[in-house]
Amino acid sequence: MADRDTDDDLIDKMLDEHFGMEHSREAPISAGLMTRLIDDAAQASVRSAHTAHTARAPGLLDRLRSVFDGVGAWQGASVLTASALFGVMMGYASADGIAELPGFSLLNETLALDIEAEIGTFDSVGFDFDLPEG
């Protein structure tokens, strides 16, 4: 020892001897501990792989965005979707109700024609409007 630790030469010598000895820097690992360590390593590896997979998996929004990003139409599509939804909402809110909605107007037209056709046949039926004399 370069510097003296105490005034006691024997103690200093004893410490020098003790620390100067080749102490084992390793302790034997028991089979039980080894199994625990290996199990932990395997489980941590599986968890890590699962986490990485989850982090990589794209969501629906991500997939849609990637599609629109490709053609630079993401914002345009959003505007179109919003406009369509607005139109439908306005159709429902109309005073004429469901008849104002696209598609339903055609149905209504068809029904109206049928009614007119029915009315047109009234003349040929030959109703007798005269009241029977009592």
Next chain:
Amino acid sequence: MLPVKFDARANKTNSGGVFQPRMSEFEDAKSDVDDDTLIAEYAAGSQAAAREIIRRLAPSVLALARRMLGDEAEAEDVVQEAMMKLWKIAPDWQAGRAKPSTWLYRVTSNLCTDRLRKRKFASSEEAPEVEDDTPGVVETLELRDRANAVNTALSGLPERQRLALHLRYYQHLANKEIATVLETSVEAVESLLGRGKRDLAKQLIKERDKLGLG
């Protein structure tokens, strides 16, 4: 990377339940790989790499934990905790930043310090005597007694002094590495070692007669 399925049972022996590594061809190949590469291989899914890391690093981590805690079961728990931290950090491990062994010593010493603090808080009992069971080192009963006296005196030192002495004289770390483990400067480590040895000697003077030095 070769897919290697490891069966822990294949490596067990009945010789006192101590793990005896079975050196397969694959393990021989792994023994040349540095620790950083092994961690990267483990992060990529290699369990053979994990086994090699354990074989290389766990025994010295256990030795440190045993010396600090003086309790085999607790020391094993600390090793398990420390290694688990290594498995978790493996995907983000940056090669060359710190030696894995040094990193593990730091984690282990922190875990041991936490346990020692809890122990002190729970009980005012003295730290347990740490037996020096290094085979083939202590040849006579007198030397064994002296070694045990030193270890007992060590267990009474302040934590950082004790840890510095453990790392220097039992784990054979250089002062620079000890500084990394203790997250301090090399000068501070030198000071800790000096003070530690002086305090140790003061403790041992009280035992002079018992040690056959009277």
